[in-house]
Amino acid sequence: MAEQRLQKTFTAGLWQNNPVLRLLLGMCPVLAVTAALKPALTMGLSVIFVLTCSNVVVSLMKHLLKPHLRILMFTLTISTFVTIADLYLRAFQPEMSAALGPYIPLIIVNCIIIGRAEACASKSPLMVSLVDALGMGAGFTLTLCALAAVRELLSTGKLFEITVMPSWFMPWAAMGMPVGAFVTLGLMLAGVNLITRKT
Template structure:
């Protein structure tokens, strides 16, 4: 039982740092670069993607034995698309302003390779509880990464956080940060920082 619990925790923690979709695996870059210009957008995209990821990993893991190998990819896409459409309607109905600012990037979650990738490499080979732990970890890992990226871009690009003005009039916003080029620059710098931290962490453990 404790081995089982340990396994679950390690499945969950995997996505947070070790195999973080954005900073480690560098997958799902389309929404990452496109919608992280404000923190509200980054958070909403992270949560929407997490919901789709968790739901579809559960379903795929449950019915994996029923799906013939040759049509597994189209089957996954259908399942993912169902949940994405649900999110799309849900946001339009209850969070219209978020739906308007994310616009076409919500339907595009269908083709986020993070989601399809996890079905193929994890959910289709592991039991439901482990798939859930993996999806939760990956989802939170994706969300915090988007939030960090959008925090940097919104702060430097507009001097605000979550739409609240943080920096005063003395600060001249660096417009490039909210443009696509700013996304690449921020992502590159953040990955570099993550690599340095990652390296130090491994060095520490070898010192013991």
């Protein structure tokens, strides 16, 4: 029974409550780092790490929180883990760290993380918070990768920097620019609307 509930929490993050496609949260990184798959994946994994750590810590100290100091506590927790993630990337993935630049520290102000801390972790037991973080993080990462795959394929004809399109393919430079991000995500959301309208 409990297992079933956890499973439900996890899948909710993937589709039903997908942070990007359904809740429209955390749009900055979604648009900014999806020009190629590799940075998008790195960003997604960093978000999963930060989200999981912050949800676990917040869930552990939920009884100690005072209502008016709550947000302060959340930001403190989140920024600590973001700094750790940033240091890790700078030490072990210097290329990715340079490519993502200020968007890694900007995870601090990603609404998904503070939103989950507020809506889920500060009310739920440890296991539920953990699974919720993993589900939401996975949903975020998958969306990011889907968007990045479309953009990288169309703007350079490559996936993960490996050429996959035939030689006659003419790259659409616009897909790598800001406009490509906005329009692709807009069309993706329209697609989601189309699917959910029918069911």
